[in-house]
Structure formats: structure tokens, C-alpha cells
Amino acid sequence: MNFTAPLALLLLLTVPYFFWLGQPRRAAGRRWRDWVSLGLRTLIMLLLVLSLAGTQFVRAADELAVVFLVDASDSISPTQAETAESYIRTSLENMTPNDQAAVILFGANALVERPMSGLAELAPVSSVPQALQTDIAEAIRLGMALFPAGSARRLVILSDGTATVGDANEAARLAANSGVEISYVLLGREAAAAEALLTSVSAPTRISQGETFRLDITAESSADMPATLRVLSGGNVVYEEAVQLRRGTNNFAVRLRALEQEFARYRVQLTPTNDTFFQNNELAAYTEITGPPRVLLVANDGTVDDNGVPQPDESPQLLLALEATGLVVDRTTPADLPASLAELSNYASVILVNVNAKNLSPRKMETLQSYVRDLGGGLVAVGGPQSYGMGGYFKTPLEETLPVEMQIKDQERFPSVSIVIVIDRSGSMSALEGGVTKIQLAAEGAVRVVELLNDFDEIAVFPVDTQPDNPIGPLPASEREEAINLIRQIGAGGGGIYVRTGLEAAAAALADSPNQVKHVILLADGADSEQKEGVEPLIASLVEEGVTVTAVSIGDGPDVPWLQQVAQWGNGRFHFTNQAANLPQIFTQETTSIQRTYLIEERFFPSLVSNSPILAGITAVPPLYGYVGTSPKDTAQVVLSSEQGDPVLAAWQYGLGRSVAWTSDATGRWGRDWVQWDGFPAFWAQAVRWTISQERDSNVESVITYTDEQATLTVDARGSSGDFLNNLTMEANVVTPDGSVQNMTLAQVAPGRYEAEFEPETDGAYFIRVAGSDGTEENVVGQTSGWVLGYSPEYREFETNPQLLENIAAVTGGQDLAGLETAVFDHTLPSEATTRPIWTWLTLLAVLLLPVDIAVRRLVITRRDWERAWAVTFGRLQPATVAPTPRTEQVSRLFEAKQRAEKSTTSPSPPTQEAAQPVSTKDKEPARARVNENRTAVQKPPSVTNKPVESAKPGTLAARLLQKKQQQDKET
Structure with missing residues (x-):
């Protein structure tokens, strides 16, 4: 027994004083009640003091808790998983009432399949941990957290021992220090079949367009066998060759030519004739093919739309102007606009020429938004009657990306x-x-x-x-x-x-x-x-x-x-639309069309609002003849505006990229004087180049290292003179293979070096866009790169690792339990003494004794009360004696008095006249009156009544009454 607040035991020193103060002071008689009450009060006080001290009961428990750690990574075959589950079911059958068991499934993470329970059965396994890695250390730590206090503790690992991440030995030492035994069951594999796998693929980080480069490929094989080596780029096969694999390591060099400027992703596939795992037969590599900036121009193709309305091609003048300045321009239609970041990442900027939002699916607009915001791409929107508010941009990702809002806030114009x-x-x-x-x-x-x-x-x-x-x-x-x-x-x-x-x-x-x-x-x-x-x-x-x-x-x-x-x-x-998703764009387009205020067609000269690199070298501009009304966003830069104050040219930084809004057109409708202007090519080239961040890539070098499920992005930033750039606000967006974006802020860890960590959850291609600035235009850096997370390391290990499991067991005093299902719940481990608080029970006992103490002091119970209580409670349970004529006590006494009266009439004493009268049995008066009459009837002569009371015949009613009176006189 111990106490949580032992200082409270000092209150026990007051017990003697309390006992002396409460001892009985009255004379003998009822002192025994006072002594009993004093004892009860003393006991109550002792109980309360022990409760305040936090009394705990200490005992040694014969309880055993077992946690099964089951490997569920990719290296475990279905047969091994069935073996592990069968082992656990058989072991649970040997549980005793004092045993408990839990089950944990682990891979790259650990999940509780069954919490600690005394049930001797296992439900069907349903947990699915991440299978890309094997982390035994995390499983051990989670298992230790499930043990109840006071029980003997045992961990049983069912695994092949191929841990790919985590420090299992360190976790085992932690378990040993906590008194946990770790035993194991090795899940063996079948005889290894032939296996071939790719181990590495490397490509240069950056090359120039037209350059010949080399892919270095390494493969391993467990036997000599023929195979096919294939290289794919953008879904097209660019290289294919039959190769002969030899047992061990095989190196291959594939030469390719960089034909187009792009962010190229190469997939290398190996197809052997004999193989076990197909997951390890493909790897990828990235390389950036540099050259002149490449731009994607999106415009209508001159055909009619679904409503039969002609969609003229408004891009010829703009296309010629951009190509004249050295930009490489690819042209496409809204229907053929890429809907994936991988394809859009090949372009430095995207130009939309009078494109209606209903011709772009929601997915394409979201991809454009992510391309600008997360990958640092550029976007230029050229106006026309089918663009901006007239084109249904309201409340779309396009409106969020552009520097203008589709609503005109001047309501007086409507x-x-x-x-x-x-x-x-x-x-x-x-x-x-x-x-x-x-x-x-x-x-x-x-x-x-x-x-x-x-x-x-x-x-x-x-x-x-x-x-x-x-x-x-x-x-x-x-x-x-x-x-x-x-x-x-x-x-x-x-x-x-x-x-x-x-x-x-x-x-x-x-x-x-x-x-x-x-x-x-x-x-x-x-x-x-x-x-x-x-x-x-x-x-x-x-x-x-x-x-x-x-x-x-x-x-x-x-x-x-x-x-x-x-x-x-x-x-x-x-x-007309076949897609209900286009209805919001159609309805907003209708609303802006009927208001007509959004379409302003009048001759005006744009006014210069602020200086911008877009207008570098341009001192005067020709007039325009129309535009689509919009409102600038708060953080946007309005470069040119109309006479009504509406933005004509606006720009802003959006995420890691930039976007430009030109609310007029680039054709002879509203810009007929512009297409004939000598500065037309320079204006559009500068507008597009302002959105391109590729020119700032040379100042950044980014590297990703992957260790223990953690990817570390390291960025080195230098200025144009080669010196380190410090105190930059450096951010990075990581676009996962499924298209989701993870934003990170990089912390400076060394001169010019910035780092951040993230956890990739799936294998595949990752896009990384890095951008940094110190708030000035001089020190602005950025880079778009790629990184590939290869297949799971589980597919590189083909042998079990019993040595790791043996080392873990040796550290904690465990053993190999293979085939020993009955030994899992052997009570061979020392159990710890457990404490259980009992102060609540002591307090309850004190509360229950309090009314007993009050009853002893205040309540007087005679023997007659006990007899009556017995008769009421237990007396009813006894069978009643059947009398021929049941009589009450008073009636019996009356009958006795009548008999005595009858006898007295035959005595020799001369009876009085009243005594000679018989007693009527029909008298209905109370029993007391009848007794008085009987007394009168049996009166003695004066000489007889003067005799002492002792001479009264014993057993008579009069004798009993006299005896009771004498007893009362003695008490008084």
C-alpha cells in the first residue's frame, strides 16, 4: 500500500486528541452507546484521512499482453500474409482469461488492426498500410503504446526482416529499457525465380536543342536471359533494342537527339523473358531541352461553333508578330489545348486569343491556373467579343488567374x-x-x-x-x-x-x-x-x-x-451544349451580352497609367476602336486604361507566374491601326516575354535527395556575378503525379542555400517550381525542374533478413517463435506490481458509517421492538398454528374473567346482589369496562380485600395488574 499525498497522513496525529475529547462523561447505564459512537467516529476520521492521502493498493498481477506486428509491405506475398494470419489465429486459441492481445499491420506506416482485447479470436484483416516501404521501428513504437499498465509485455514480429526505413535496432533498445520482450516469426519466401530489374536511369539535367545526349541505364538480372530495352518520350517510342542480360549488373548507354525545346520525360522499360515482379521493370528520367522561348497560342480555327456561329481565326497578325521577334510559337485550338501540366510545362507562356470559356473545359481552366500559379508559367489573354465577361470568364479559374475582374463596378453605367x-x-x-x-x-x-x-x-x-x-x-x-x-x-x-x-x-x-x-x-x-x-x-x-x-x-x-x-x-x-458544366459560362455570357455595357465600341487613345517593361521603348500608341469592360484587381498593375477608366492593359504576379490582360483585340476589328503600327511586333513580344520566367533560371540550382521516406529540396541561388543571394523569400510548389499541389517555404541553411522537406506518397513524376526574390527586380530567381520517385525499394530486396530479427530479439531477450504458437502466451515474463487507488472506496465507507453513528447515538431499540421487527419480517415466513377457534388476546382475557366469575357464584361467601347477576355475553362495551365489571362481580368481603397483595391468586388478571403497578412504582 502506498499513498499519492503522504503529507495528509500528518492528520493522524489529531486522532488521540479527538479520542480524548469524545470519550463518554455520563454515568453508567447508556455509556456503551457513547463508546460505540466514539469508535465509529474515530473510524470515519481514519477513513477520511486515508482518502485525503490518496491510498493505493499495490499488488502483483499475473497478466500477459501480446502485440502481433504483421508485415504488410510489398515484399510480402499473399502466401506469406496468409501464413502470418493463420499463426495469429492459432496463437489466440491458447489465451488464458488473464491474457490480452492486439494486432498491428505495418509497411511504410503502422496501423492498429485490433486494439488490446481479451477475445480469443481474430476478425478478417482489413487495414491497408502504405506498402512502399517497411518500417519495423515505427511498428515497435506503436506496439509499445498499446500495452496496459502492470502486465507482462511481449511483441511478436511476423516479417521477412527486410526493413527499408527506420532504425529497428534503436527501437529494440528502447523496448528493452521498457521491459518489453520482442520475439519474431520469420516469414520465409519460396525459392527465388528468375528476376530482372532496372536499378538506375540517368540523363543530363539540361541540354540545348539539337544536341545529342546519352541515357545511362543499369539493370540487374539473377540469370542469363534475353530482354527488350525500350525508351519512351511523351508516349512515343524513341528507342527499342533487343539486349542480352547476363547474371549480375548490366550497363547500357542509349544515345538520343534533342529535337524540340521541352521539359522532356523519358521512361525506360525492360521486358525480360523470365521475370517475377513487373513493378521493377520501369524507371524514368527528366531533362530540360533549352532553346528560344516557346509559346503556345490558342485561337479559333475559323470554323463554326455548335450554335452555327462562325468563329474567325484572329491569330494570324499576332502569330507573325511573335515569330518575327524570334519566339517559337505553336498554335492550337481551344479543343486541343493540353489538359495536363506535363504538356503545358513544355511552354514558357500561353496566349489566349478571343477564347470563349465554354470552349474550355473546367479541367483545362484549372490546369491553366495551376500552370501559372504553381509552375511559374505565363498567361496572356487577348480580348474580343467572345472573351472576358462576354466570354463567360466570370467565377472561373481564368478570372482568378487574370489581373482583372469580369464585373464593372460602376453601376451607373448599366x-x-x-x-x-x-x-x-x-x-x-x-x-x-x-x-x-x-x-x-x-x-x-x-x-x-x-x-x-x-x-x-x-x-x-x-x-x-x-x-x-x-x-x-x-x-x-x-x-x-x-x-x-x-x-x-x-x-x-x-x-x-x-x-x-x-x-x-x-x-x-x-x-x-x-x-x-x-x-x-x-x-x-x-x-x-x-x-x-x-x-x-x-x-x-x-x-x-x-x-x-x-x-x-x-x-x-x-x-x-x-x-x-x-x-x-x-x-x-x-x-447548344452537350455538357451541363458549360451552363454557368453560357448564363453569365448572356447576362453580360444583354447589359451591353461590357462591350464598349468607340474610338479612343489608351492612357498611360504606370510604366512597365511591356512598354519599354514605346512612347506613343495608335487609337483603339473597342474593348471589353472589366475592373482591375487590387494588387494588379494597370498600364493602359480607356477614357472611362477601364483597364486596357493590366499585369500582375500570380503565384509563381505572371499574367497579362489585354481587353481589346489584335485584329482589324478594334485594333486595325495597331496591326499596321510598326511597334506592333515589339509590343506583343515584350508583353509575352514579361510573363516568361525562363530567363531567370540560370541563377538557381535545385537538387532533391530522398532518404527514409523524406524528400529534401535543396536550392542554391547565385547572382549574375556568381555571388550568393541571401535573405531571399524562397518558395517552391511541388505538383504530385495526381495533380495536387504542395506549397513549401524554403529556409536558408547556408550562404545562398535554401532547403525544405516534403513526403512523397506515390511513385511517379513530380514537377517542382522554385521562385525567390528579395523584393527587388534585380534579385529574382526561379526554376522549373522535375523529379521521379521510382518503384518501391521492396522490389529490390529478394532475400529475407533473419539476422535483423535475431538482433532485435537478442537485445530484448526474445526468441524465434516459428512453429511455437502455444509459447506466445507463456507466462514466463515478470509482471510489474500495479497500484490501484482505493481512496474512493474508503470515502464511500466513511459516508455509509455516518448514519450508523447517528443511529447509535439517537435511536433506542428495546427487546420488544426487535421481537416486533422479527415478527414483521421473518415471522410471516413461518407457518401459522391452526387453532380450532382463533381468539385475540383481549377476547381470551374476557373469557378467563367470565370463567372466574362463574366459579365465584358457587363459593360459600354470601354474594352481593350485583355479584349474583350473570355477565351477559352479548355486552358490546369496551374490554376495559368489561374487566371492571368482572372485578365487581368477584369482590371479596372486607376482610378479604384487606389482605396483602401477595395473597392474590397467582396467574389471575388482578395479580398481573398489581405486579405491573408495583414495578412502575419501583422505577419511579
């Missing part, structure tokens, strides 16, 4: 607008697209319309199938929060859309609107638009009231031509 959106809520709108229903995408388009409107505008939304369902509005746009909440609650219904019913509801909503511009957007299914009759005259009446009607067909079908006619009847536009 006419008041009333928009009614009729949304098809038929059953087809419940179909999923990219994990989202079509009706949700349509509702999001309506939400963006609300966000674009000014406070004095009105909005109404009618979801329609056979009739309008929960119509919304008309509401002022100032109540946009309420409108947005209602719109996002729209759900799909059934059947098709009744077009006339929907347009009638729209006409009723616009009938009382005083706004200058009234517009209806009809979204209908191209294959399920019903109730066409009467639509044409209805639209004609709307047009007479100044209302325009736009039709949007979602999906192809027989009703598409009719919806095109609806747009013609309503003097509106027709939009």
Missing part, C-alpha cells in the same frame, strides 16, 4: 435589367455529370446571373416540367443571398418541359417590370421539349413589349432546330 430564367427540371436533369446533377449545374448558372446583376436589377427563376415548381421571384438583385439560397434548392422532377407554360410564367413575371431591359433565358432539353403550340405568338407578344428571348439547348435531339427558331423569334441568341 441600364436596369429584368431577367427571367426558365429551367428545365424534367427527369433527364437528374443525370450525373462529373459527380454533379445537371439541374445543380443549371442552378449554379442561375446563381452566377444573380451575382452579376446590379442591386437595382430583378431576377426570377421558374423550374418547369409540366408546370412551374416553386417559382422564385421576381426579386430585386439586392436580395441576392435569399435568391441564391432558393435557387440552389431546385431539384429535378419528371417528364419533359412544357415550353409554353414556362414562357407564360416568364411573361407574367415581366408584365409589371419597369426596367429598361427585359430578357428571358429558356433552358430546355433538345430531345424532350413539349407543348410547342402557341409558343410563336406568345414570343411575338413578348417582343412587342421589348422582351428578348434566348434559348439554350442541353443535349442533341429532334427539338434543337425548333429551339433555334425560338431564339430567332425572340431576337435573342441560341446556345
Whole structure:
């Protein structure tokens, strides 16, 4: 027994004084009660003092806890995994009631499959740890954390012993110091079959375009065998050769020529005739092929779009101007724009020429955003009637990347607008697209319309199938929060859309609107638009009231031509899309089109707002004839503006890259004087080159080292003169193979050297963009590089490592338990003494004794009370004696008195007249009165009554009454 607060035991010194103070002072009689009460109080005080001292009970426990550590890395075959699971199940059958067991699965990390439990069974294994590595040390540390206090502790490792990361020996020493025994079961492998693997592939970090370079390849083989060596670049086979592998190490040198400027990724594949693991037959390498800056120009190809509207190619003049300045330009269309960072990383900058957002998928826009923000690429957006707000850029990744917002914040320039959106809520709108229903995408388009409107505008939304369902509005746009909440609650219904019913509801909503511009957007299914009759005259009446009607067909079908006619009847536009994801862009494009304030077509000279390298050497510019209205962002630099203060040329730094917004065009529509201007090529070359960060790459050298699941990025930064650049704000973005981005801030660890660590979780290609600056234009550095995480080290080890397991067991006093399932739960380990607090029980006992003490002092219980309590509780359980005529005690006494009276009538003494009278048995008076009558009936002569009381006949009622009276007189 020990105590957590032993100083409280000093209170025991007050017990003698307490005992002396409470000892009985009264005379003999009831002193025994006082002594019992004093004993109880003393005991209560002792219990409370022991409780305050935190009394604990110390005992030795015969308990054993076992934790099974099961290897689940890639080096463990299914057969080995089954062997380990079977071993554990058999071992659990030998558990005793005092035993507990837990199971941990480990690979690169460790997971608890079964917590500590006394159940002698194992549920099906379901945990899946990371299998790229084997970390026995982490499994040991997690296993030690599961042991309960006071039990003997044993770890059982079931593994092949091939630890690839972590210090297992150090973890074993920690376990030994904690009194934990580690035993093991070696999971043996079958006889090794033929195996060939690639061990390394290296390529130069940077080469010039047109240069011949060499890939150095190393392979290992367990036997002589033929194989095929193949090199792929961008999905194309650039080298293939049949080779002969010899037992041991094989070296190959493959010569390639750098044809194009790009960030090249080469995949080397080895295909042997005999092999066991295919995972170790491929490795990759990166090299940067440098040359003149390479730019990707994205423009329409001159064909018509899905709505039959011609899409002219507006890139010829711009393409010629860029090529004239030495830039290498590749041209593509919005449909062919790469949707992967790997392909976009081959370009220094991307130029969008009057591109509509609906022609770019959400994934392509997100890739462009990541290309600029995370890889440091450049982006130049050239305007036109299909760009910016007119092209549906609002609330898209493009708007986030560009230095301008799609909304014009000067509301006084806008006419008041009333928009009614009729949304098809038929059953087809419940179909999923990219994990989202079509009706949700349509509702999001309506939400963006609300966000674009000014406070004095009105909005109404009618979801329609056979009739309008929960119509919304008309509401002022100032109540946009309420409108947005209602719109996002729209759900799909059934059947098709009744077009006339929907347009009638729209006409009723616009009938009382005083706004200058009234517009209806009809979204209908191209294959399920019903109730066409009467639509044409209805639209004609709307047009007479100044209302325009736009039709949007979602999906192809027989009703598409009719919806095109609806747009013609309503003097509106027709939009066709097979992807509901385009609806938000279409709706925002419609909103900006009907407002018309976003499209400014007038002759003006751009005004210089701030100096920029884009205008280096340019002192005067020609006039422009139009642009798309936007608003500059807070941190953007406006270089040129219009007469109304709208940005015409704006630029900013976005993440690690740069973007430029030109809100006019580069054709003869608005820029006819510019395309004939001598400074046109220089202007565009400087605008594009400003977004290119490749010129700053030579000042940075970045290296990645990978050790124990940890990748370390080391960057050395130097100035143009070769001196170290210190105190830079250095950041890096790591783009993983699945496209996610991890941002890191590098800390300076040495002169000009910066480092940061990250944990790659999957094998594959990683893009790394590094950028640093001290806040000035002179000391700005950046670099884009690549790094490949090869296959798991598990596929390089083909032999078990029993020596590691033996060393671990020797450190902790363990043993090899292979085939000894019954020995796993042997109680051969010393158990630690455990302490269990008992102060709570002591306090409870003191509380229970307190009412007993009060009862001893205050409660007096006689023998008669005990008899009655016994009769009430246990007496009822005894069988009752059946009498012929049951009588009560009082009745019995009355009968005895009657018998005595009858006897007295026959005595020789002369009876009195009253005594001669018989006692009536029918008398109903109380028993006391009857007793008095009996006394009167048996009175003696005067000479008899003067005799002493002792002469009364014993056993009579009178004798008993006299005896009781005498006893009371003695007590008084």
C-alpha cells in the first residue's frame, strides 16, 4: 500500500486528541452507546484521512499482453500474409482469461488492426498500410503504446526482416529499457525465380536543342536471359533494342537527339523473358531541352461553333508578330489545348486569343491556373467579343488567374435589367455529370446571373416540367443571398418541359417590370421539349413589349432546330451544349451580352497609367476602336486604361507566374491601326516575354535527395556575378503525379542555400517550381525542374533478413517463435506490481458509517421492538398454528374473567346482589369496562380485600395488574 499525498497522513496525529475529547462523561447505564459512537467516529476520521492521502493498493498481477506486428509491405506475398494470419489465429486459441492481445499491420506506416482485447479470436484483416516501404521501428513504437499498465509485455514480429526505413535496432533498445520482450516469426519466401530489374536511369539535367545526349541505364538480372530495352518520350517510342542480360549488373548507354525545346520525360522499360515482379521493370528520367522561348497560342480555327456561329481565326497578325521577334510559337485550338501540366510545362507562356470559356473545359481552366500559379508559367489573354465577361470568364479559374475582374463596378453605367430564367427540371436533369446533377449545374448558372446583376436589377427563376415548381421571384438583385439560397434548392422532377407554360410564367413575371431591359433565358432539353403550340405568338407578344428571348439547348435531339427558331423569334441568341458544366459560362455570357455595357465600341487613345517593361521603348500608341469592360484587381498593375477608366492593359504576379490582360483585340476589328503600327511586333513580344520566367533560371540550382521516406529540396541561388543571394523569400510548389499541389517555404541553411522537406506518397513524376526574390527586380530567381520517385525499394530486396530479427530479439531477450504458437502466451515474463487507488472506496465507507453513528447515538431499540421487527419480517415466513377457534388476546382475557366469575357464584361467601347477576355475553362495551365489571362481580368481603397483595391468586388478571403497578412504582 502506498499513498499519492503522504503529507495528509500528518492528520493522524489529531486522532488521540479527538479520542480524548469524545470519550463518554455520563454515568453508567447508556455509556456503551457513547463508546460505540466514539469508535465509529474515530473510524470515519481514519477513513477520511486515508482518502485525503490518496491510498493505493499495490499488488502483483499475473497478466500477459501480446502485440502481433504483421508485415504488410510489398515484399510480402499473399502466401506469406496468409501464413502470418493463420499463426495469429492459432496463437489466440491458447489465451488464458488473464491474457490480452492486439494486432498491428505495418509497411511504410503502422496501423492498429485490433486494439488490446481479451477475445480469443481474430476478425478478417482489413487495414491497408502504405506498402512502399517497411518500417519495423515505427511498428515497435506503436506496439509499445498499446500495452496496459502492470502486465507482462511481449511483441511478436511476423516479417521477412527486410526493413527499408527506420532504425529497428534503436527501437529494440528502447523496448528493452521498457521491459518489453520482442520475439519474431520469420516469414520465409519460396525459392527465388528468375528476376530482372532496372536499378538506375540517368540523363543530363539540361541540354540545348539539337544536341545529342546519352541515357545511362543499369539493370540487374539473377540469370542469363534475353530482354527488350525500350525508351519512351511523351508516349512515343524513341528507342527499342533487343539486349542480352547476363547474371549480375548490366550497363547500357542509349544515345538520343534533342529535337524540340521541352521539359522532356523519358521512361525506360525492360521486358525480360523470365521475370517475377513487373513493378521493377520501369524507371524514368527528366531533362530540360533549352532553346528560344516557346509559346503556345490558342485561337479559333475559323470554323463554326455548335450554335452555327462562325468563329474567325484572329491569330494570324499576332502569330507573325511573335515569330518575327524570334519566339517559337505553336498554335492550337481551344479543343486541343493540353489538359495536363506535363504538356503545358513544355511552354514558357500561353496566349489566349478571343477564347470563349465554354470552349474550355473546367479541367483545362484549372490546369491553366495551376500552370501559372504553381509552375511559374505565363498567361496572356487577348480580348474580343467572345472573351472576358462576354466570354463567360466570370467565377472561373481564368478570372482568378487574370489581373482583372469580369464585373464593372460602376453601376451607373448599366441600364436596369429584368431577367427571367426558365429551367428545365424534367427527369433527364437528374443525370450525373462529373459527380454533379445537371439541374445543380443549371442552378449554379442561375446563381452566377444573380451575382452579376446590379442591386437595382430583378431576377426570377421558374423550374418547369409540366408546370412551374416553386417559382422564385421576381426579386430585386439586392436580395441576392435569399435568391441564391432558393435557387440552389431546385431539384429535378419528371417528364419533359412544357415550353409554353414556362414562357407564360416568364411573361407574367415581366408584365409589371419597369426596367429598361427585359430578357428571358429558356433552358430546355433538345430531345424532350413539349407543348410547342402557341409558343410563336406568345414570343411575338413578348417582343412587342421589348422582351428578348434566348434559348439554350442541353443535349442533341429532334427539338434543337425548333429551339433555334425560338431564339430567332425572340431576337435573342441560341446556345447548344452537350455538357451541363458549360451552363454557368453560357448564363453569365448572356447576362453580360444583354447589359451591353461590357462591350464598349468607340474610338479612343489608351492612357498611360504606370510604366512597365511591356512598354519599354514605346512612347506613343495608335487609337483603339473597342474593348471589353472589366475592373482591375487590387494588387494588379494597370498600364493602359480607356477614357472611362477601364483597364486596357493590366499585369500582375500570380503565384509563381505572371499574367497579362489585354481587353481589346489584335485584329482589324478594334485594333486595325495597331496591326499596321510598326511597334506592333515589339509590343506583343515584350508583353509575352514579361510573363516568361525562363530567363531567370540560370541563377538557381535545385537538387532533391530522398532518404527514409523524406524528400529534401535543396536550392542554391547565385547572382549574375556568381555571388550568393541571401535573405531571399524562397518558395517552391511541388505538383504530385495526381495533380495536387504542395506549397513549401524554403529556409536558408547556408550562404545562398535554401532547403525544405516534403513526403512523397506515390511513385511517379513530380514537377517542382522554385521562385525567390528579395523584393527587388534585380534579385529574382526561379526554376522549373522535375523529379521521379521510382518503384518501391521492396522490389529490390529478394532475400529475407533473419539476422535483423535475431538482433532485435537478442537485445530484448526474445526468441524465434516459428512453429511455437502455444509459447506466445507463456507466462514466463515478470509482471510489474500495479497500484490501484482505493481512496474512493474508503470515502464511500466513511459516508455509509455516518448514519450508523447517528443511529447509535439517537435511536433506542428495546427487546420488544426487535421481537416486533422479527415478527414483521421473518415471522410471516413461518407457518401459522391452526387453532380450532382463533381468539385475540383481549377476547381470551374476557373469557378467563367470565370463567372466574362463574366459579365465584358457587363459593360459600354470601354474594352481593350485583355479584349474583350473570355477565351477559352479548355486552358490546369496551374490554376495559368489561374487566371492571368482572372485578365487581368477584369482590371479596372486607376482610378479604384487606389482605396483602401477595395473597392474590397467582396467574389471575388482578395479580398481573398489581405486579405491573408495583414495578412502575419501583422505577419511579
